[in-house]
Amino acid sequence: MSNVFQLHASNPGGFTRMDNDLYGALIRADLSGRELRVALAIHRQTAGYNVPSARIAASYIAEMANIHREDVSRIIGELLRQRVIYREGGSKAPIGVSPANEWRIDAKNNRKTTTKKEPQCGVSTTSLVAFPPHNKDTNTSTTSDEVVVDAERQPDASPEKVSRTKQDACPHRAIVDLYHEILAELPGVALINKTRIQHLQSRWREHEAHRDLAFWREYFESVKASNFLMGKVEGRFGTKPFRASFDWLIAPRNFVKVVEGNYNA
Structure with a gap:
């Protein structure tokens, strides 16, 4: 049918x-x-x-x-x-x-293809039996007691750990510099303390798009385009106008509000 x-x-x-x-x-x-x-x-x-x-x-x-x-x-x-x-x-x-x-869609499926490594063993052309490699063919180092150690198993040789650490490292100073460059009219940041580092690190890690300084430049430029966040809108009943600060902009709830344009204007 x-x-x-x-x-x-x-x-x-x-x-x-x-x-x-x-x-x-x-x-x-x-x-x-x-x-x-x-x-x-x-x-x-x-x-x-x-x-x-x-x-x-x-x-x-x-x-x-x-x-x-x-x-x-x-x-x-x-x-x-x-x-x-x-x-x-x-x-x-x-x-x-x-x-x-x-549309300006983030690249998500950017996994690089890698060639499969050949097994480190000799293969007979007349049988399916795999023979272990000779000691001379392995990447080894020798200790003081002449004990053979496989260098590939040493903990410091893990490229995954290196790349993960590099990826998760948040450029706190560079983000603060962008804030000062674009939002010079707002209160400055004199000290990058522990709380600010934690907030920036959380915003940096929570989404792949945030791990790019270009995103932070656009973020601060969107703040600059808002009269409300820049303190150019009079408060209700003659109260002092609201003006955003660095700490306000990187706080979890406020960060989402600014990204979505969901704040009181």
């Missing part, structure tokens, strides 16, 4: 049209499974009703995509940052899917 059905305007179930270029772009997009589900939910609630954008509650997307409400807010922020979707204003403004040529 065929699973292909002809869709007509009188179809009681309805259907959503999708531009072929957009369809192809979504197939090729290096998005995570949850990011793709949220993007499709937004497309369903916009193109499905013949509108370019719409006000869609995160709770509604969570129900459609079967994802927790808190995770949906974070994923929306990631899709906004990667320009897959856009907002027409603040956090409650209409949202829609951006043209594919504007």
Whole structure:
């Protein structure tokens, strides 16, 4: 039995049209499974009703995509940052899917292919028996007691540990320098104390995209573009305007708010 059905305007179930270029772009997009589900939910609630954008509650997307409400807010922020979707204003403004040529998606599947190493043993051409290598063919070192030690098993020769340490190392000073360069009008940072180091390290490690100084430059530039965060908006009832600080910007909850544009403006 065929699973292909002809869709007509009188179809009681309805259907959503999708531009072929957009369809192809979504197939090729290096998005995570949850990011793709949220993007499709937004497309369903916009193109499905013949509108370019719409006000869609995160709770509604969570129900459609079967994802927790808190995770949906974070994923929306990631899709906004990667320009897959856009907002027409603040956090409650209409949202829609951006043209594919504007997307700036993070490279996720960047695992390098490596050639498989040949086994260090002699193989007979006339049998399937593998013979152990001769001592001269192994990478060994000798201790003072003339005991042969395999150098490859020494703990200091682990490239995985070296690369992991390098990857997780957060350039605290470079991030602070970017803050001073871009946000010179905000309070300066005189001391990089333990608390600030911990917050920066957490923000650096929590997502692959954050482990790039280009991300932090864009982050601080988005702060500079906000009159509210720069202290240029008068407070309510004549109170002193709010002005962001370095500690406020790197705190977990505030960091997410700024990335998603979900702060009181």
